[in-house]
Amino acid sequence: MDKNEILFRCITFVLNAFIIRTVGQDVLGIMNVRLLLLESTILFLSKEPLLKACLTNAKSHNWAQIIIETIYIVCRTVTFVYLVVNHPNEAINAFSIAQIVSAVLLCALYYGFFTWYIPRLIKHREQEDKDENEKMVPLFSDMSDFPFRSVLNFFPGFMFNEDEKIDSNLLVLTISFLKQSVIKQVLTEGERYVMTISPVLTFSQQSIYDIVNNLGSLAARFIFRPIEESAYFYFTQMIHRDQPLKKQNEKNVAEAAKVLGQLCKVVTSIGLIGVVFGQSYSYSLLYFYGGKKLVSTALPTTLLQFHCFAIVLLAINGVTEAYVFATMNNNQLDKYNYLMVIFSICFLLISYVLTNVFGPVGFILANCSNMGARIIHSLHFIHTKYLDTVYRPLDGLIPTWKFLSVLVFSGICTKYSELYFLPHSMLLHIGFGAFFFLLTMITWMLENRSLLELGYANYKRRVSLKTD
Structure with a gap:
């Protein structure tokens, strides 16, 4: 378990105690079982197999990711607590607003990071080509296969693809990981699905x-x-x-x-x-x-x-x-x-x-x-x-x-x-x-x-x- 996950678990643990004392158990049931199950399922289907197929180490994190995800968790928690304290009868709406605000902030932070990062990565590569003794910066290590030249490349239609539209090897690997992920999802969230x-x-x-x-x-x-x-x-x-x-x-x-x-x-x-x-x-x-x-x-x-x-x-x-x-x-x-x-x-x-x-x-x-x-x-x-x-x-x-x-x-x-x-x-x-x-x-x-x-x-x- 990485430090970010421990932080998330601790915050959730404390937050649940706050919700029980402030709002009630029915609201907690809707949020922690129904709504979080919906979020977990969407994230699982959209990223879990792809993440494992495309990364050699899906658990690896750099400092930027840790900072961004910590800000995301803190933002979501603070927004929710503030809204619930001021509007205790609107806890479900407060939960939804906190999720949306923190998700928008998360996207903005990641796009902001790559807007800053990509030009510096390109510059670092050019200096490496000129000078083989150029000191390797940890932030730019293991990025030789990073294809993006601009943050616009993240959007559909902005990046020219010379290869096949779908990599057959990655497709087979992704399907294999999808099967494993389905089993993991059922064992992890099976109780909530049954509920x-x-x-x-x-x-x-x-x-x-x-x-x-x-x-x-x-x-x-x-x-x-x-x-x-x-x-x-x-x-x-x-x-x-x-x-x-x-x-x-x-x-x-x-x-x-x-x-x-x-x-x-x-x-x-x-x-x-x-x-x-x-x-x-x-x-x-x-x-x-x-x-x-x-x-x-x-x-x-x-x-x-x-x-x-x-x-x-x-x-x-x-x-x-x-x-x-x-x-x-x-x-x-x-x-x-x-x-x-x-x-x-x-x-x-x-x-x-x-x-x-x-x-x-x-x-x-x-x-x-x-x-x-x-x-x-x-x-x-x-x-x-x-x-x-x-x-x-x-x-x-x-x-x-x-x-x-x-x-x-x-x-x-x-x-x-x-x-x-x-x-x-x-x-x-x-x-x-x-x-x-x-x-x-x-x-x-x-x-x-x-x-x-x-x-x-x-x-x-x-x-x-x-x-x-």
Whole structure:
């Protein structure tokens, strides 16, 4: 996740809390589910496959792009907040106006940048042709295939095309990326599509689910995703895709198995802690986030409590899939892509059915089913891969009885606190939970001293390398 996306997520998170307290849940449901889904779908269809096909690194950003998109986000937020504060009954119109104003500003900034940039790029190229020792400016690097000579070339009919109207190679690549992007879009926004189609959920229920989903996803975005990305990179360096483990470097195989087992242990422990304490502190978290208006019914608390179970599955799935993607050969990856299509279709169907039966909780149950199916596939792949070896990295998914005992004891005590302390003093309830959280963490650390020592040694090594 890049810095711009983190900024956007943080602003959206704070903005949602403001909307709940100022406007209400129905309005938030219309904006965050219906209108943002429309925006997401249009942007996905218009740019996602083309961006991936035309760029070698779709995640790369230069300083100009970061600045422009930051200005865009700030403009949209400030405009919306200003209009809502002054006209609280016109929140939908305020949202629409903020989107239009910020979109116009975004276009103006990009066109302004390229009006400034293109003449300087042309001048830099001319100086490079005259002097081969001309110092390369980072802003102008890797721009040899940039064909535009004027900002007018961006508009249809202003640029003479000597080649074919459509590049057949790029067309095939774009269609390929479109297929992948459709799967990604369904998995990312599938719940919102089902909400839009299903007549069961009210706008208020849709907004509550969206709020809870965003809160529950914080752990995935800021804790589990960095672990997944680092794990994927590590396993690609240690394990060869096209060779059985017996034919690979034994030291690398042993180290990779040990790391996989430790990662499984860490994410499972984090997930279980979230489940146990989430059952007793969901109400408190939602109260601090959205105020009394958000927790006026039992639905938000129930949704967050169920979402805690989904977080455990999300954590396990992230690490196991990171290993699977890093070690699968091309044929296995192709088969898995087809399997993902089946998972996506099943997820949408199950979401629709369970939502009609259980309401918003059905979405979380559908997510759990989807994650469970993917985990089973990953576990089967890993188990088969290590079947002929002495290594059993999946044992890391099984917590120790001491840790489980402390978790169960903490869960019972914090639930008692919620029933008897929370109605009188939320501060006392939080203090009670902090004590048992500390007890749980101490138990886990005592049982995993070697893992902590290894982590601390790696941290010291990184610090010393940076210092040198």
